[in-house]
Amino acid sequence: MLALASLGVLSTSELFNATFVNAATHSPHITTNQPLSTDPAKRNVTFTGTEALYSKPKIRSGAKVVVTRLALKELAKSDSSADNFVATREAIASNGQIYYKLNSFNGQYHGWIYGGKKAGHFSGGITPFTTFTKMALPGALSKYTFNIAASGLNNDGKSITYQAPMNTVYGSGRTMGDAIDYKDTAFRIDQMGTRTREGDTWVHVTSTDPAQSKADGWIMYKGLSQAESKVPANALRxxxxxxxGQLIANLDYTKDGGQTGQTIGSDYNLNGTEYWLLGANDQQKIQDAVRNALIGTGYQLDALTANQTGYLAEATIGKKTSLTVTKQDPIATNAVRINIENENNAVIASFDYPKNGGQPGQTLGTTDNGTGSIADGDKAAIQSGITTTLKSSGYKLTDLTADQLTQLADAKLGGSVYLKTTARTDTIANNAVRINFVDPSTKKTVATIDYTNTDTDDPAPKGSNLGVQSGDSWSLKADDKTAITGQANAALAGSGYALANNQLSDANQATLGAAKFGSSVSVDVTANQNQPSK
Incomplete structure (x- = not known):
């Protein structure tokens, strides 16, 4: 009998071993495994949700799931750039499959994922991802310099500069350990863009002083504050x-004859309490300067409150103070916002006048040798709008002066214009008290103001009292007392009359406190009094 081997037939054990070797020879295996050396910014990836992340290429023995495909799908939706991933190595299998090793920017995840069958081309379980997109730099930014608002060592994107926007390029970090020594460094912005996941704005800044260039880098835009020049010695910034608290604009107000260390206004003492008054001339100039500074910012401050005028009066020349402004309602690009202000520069009414066929930036009328004119149709429509808007305000403006027509003619569509009126109607606004200042000997009214409650959250109802009652006595709240005193002194300036000692007496306060909104009241004044001086 012939042995099986001599006939070329393998035994059972030999047949098993041959089959195992043949299978091992033909199973896919890794043929190359090498690091990726291309630009890291071009190796950022996100997940398709079709593959899981493994501890090693999944065709290798012992490969375990590190992150499931469903979890990767959720990571792809993250709103934090810390969850960005970068490909660091590429492994090619004998069957042509490509696997990539990935690292998360926050260091939490590492692993391998199937990436298609074309080397250098991310597919399969991953797809290329743009972590940051540059945008065109607004031309206006080139006019300004900036400081790091809170320079330090916090790794928050706002306290220090970075080699690239935070968590957008793997391996890039901070430009230095801390930026404390660069708190006064002035920077210019030369690049800008947004991070994909957060949608926040980052800018690249360059120091205006080459010796400070170590601090050049990327930082969140909101981490900057506008750099400022030194406050002039004769001005209040x-x-x-x-x-x-974000800076929208600033201005330097120069007071006539003012010197460093002086206050803008003056103070007086009433019943043991110190109050501050801002002169009518200063108030009007500051209000106009504020309006001019806010043009084009989308913000407004159409009337200085009593608290704000007192705050400004106490401010010191050569130093800084601040005012809070509010977001402006948008103005249509074919319209002019017409604001009507009273003798205290407070806007009492406003409306938007659209010009048919008007284009953004176009003026409402024409000007010749400094004198402006508007079309008859525009003039009639604007006058009608003024009359309607001022209804029930207690004021009227029926005849536009030559200066006001020039203001309107020069007004640009998409912008605002301010027209003043001091003329009153017999109607008193429901939330106003008309205060007549009277010479007690002749009973002649020498000046009049309408003191208005401007609290939109808690407007004064008609018929309610201006002041507060305690027993049989009436008095004014501190804010009302300060505001009325300031407006009274402003209205009486140059008239030859004034409040006694430029203050509201106890009798004045009692009279005003009992006055009712929607009605009038008379307050005695004295002749030939001087304004208070500091």
Whole structure:
């Protein structure tokens, strides 16, 4: 009998071993495994949700799931750039499959994922991802310089500069350990863009002083504050900020004859309490300067409150103070917002006048040798709008002066214009008290103001009292007392009359406190009094 081997037939054990070797020879295996050396910014990826992340290429023995495909799908939706991933190595299998090793920017995840069958081309379980997109730099930014608002060492994107926007390029980090020594460094912005996941704005800044260039880098835009020049010795710098404290604009107000260390206004003592008054001339100039500074910002401050005028009066020349401004309602690009202000520069009414066929930036009328004119149709429509808007305000403006027509003619569509009126109607606004200042000997009214409750959250109802009652006595709240005193002194300036000692007496306060909104009241004044001086 012939042995099986001599006939070329393998035994059972030999047949098993041959089959195992043949299978091992033909199973896919990794043929190359090498690091990726291309630009890291071009190796950022996100997940398709079709593949899981493994501890090693999944065709290798012992490969375990590190992150499931469903979890990767959720990571792809993250709103944090810390969840960005970068490909660091590429492994090619004998069957042509490509696997990539990935690292998360936050260091939490590492692993391998199937990436298609074309080397250098991300597919399969991953797809290319843009972590940051540059945008065109607004031309206006080139006019300004900036400081790091809170320079330090916090790794929060706002306290220090970075080699690239935070968590957008793998391996890039901070430009230095801390930026404390660069708190006064002035920077210019030369690049800008947004991070994909957060949608926040980052800018690249360059120091205006080459010796400070170590601090050049990327930082969140909201981490900057506008750099400022030194406050002039004869001026008060007024920062205009929004409700979040963000600087919107600023201006330097120079007071006639003012010197460093002097206050803008003057103070007086009433019943043991110190009050501050801002002169009518200063108030009007500051209000006009504020309006001019806010043009084009989308913010407004159409009337200085009593608290704000007192705050400004106490401010010191050569230093800084601030005023809070509010977001402006948008103005249509074919319209002019017409604001009517009273003798205290407070806007008492406003409306938007659209010009048919008007284009953004076009003026409402024409000007010749400094004298403006508007079309008869525009003039009639605007006058009608003024009359309607002022209804029930207690004021009227029936005849536009030559200066006001020039203001309107020069007004640009998409912008605002301010027209003043001091003329009153017999109607008193429901939320106003008309205060007549009277010479007690002749009973002649020498000046009049309408003191208005402007609290939109808690407007004064008609018939309610201006002041507060205690027993049989009436008095004014501190804010009302300060505001009325300031408006009275402004209205009486140059008239030859004034409040006694430029203050509201106890009798004045009692009279005003008992006055009712929607009605009038008379207050005695004395002749030939001087305004208070500091």
């Amino acid at each position: 007024i920062d205009l900020v929004n409700s979040s």
